[in-house]
Amino acid sequence: MPVLFAFLHHLTFITMIVVLTMQLVLLGQPLSLQSARKLQIVDRILGLSAVALLVIGFLRVFLFEKGPGYYFHNGIFHAKLTLFLIAAVLSIVC
Ligand code: HEM
Structure with missing residues (x-):
């Protein structure tokens, strides 16, 4: 199970990178009805993969890796989660 969830963790963030690219x-091209539709689909996939990454990340924290006691006392983990949440809020608001 830990390996499967590590794989899913990688899969979701690679999906996000592909979709952001x-x-x-698409944003570099002149906007048309077709490209606007594509942007809508791509944006939905980005949102879904971000939510999946967050859920899978927390499953790893609580069930499949070193446990919440380890991660919530780790500054690097706090920095990573904070940056992830800032990016999520900015992408929803902007
Ligand atoms: C874009 C956001 C993220 C990226 C690029 C990312 C990337 C990575 C990478 C490269 C690893 C090391 C390889 C591995 O063990 O799978 C890792 C580990 C991990 N990540 Fe993430 N991650 C992200 C978001 C998150 C979030 C939001 C959480 C929790 C809610 C999370 C929880 C974890 C955990 C628990 C590990 C295992 C660390 C260990 O080995 O002790 N990640 N992540």
């Missing part, structure tokens, strides 16, 4: 390419 697609957004950059």
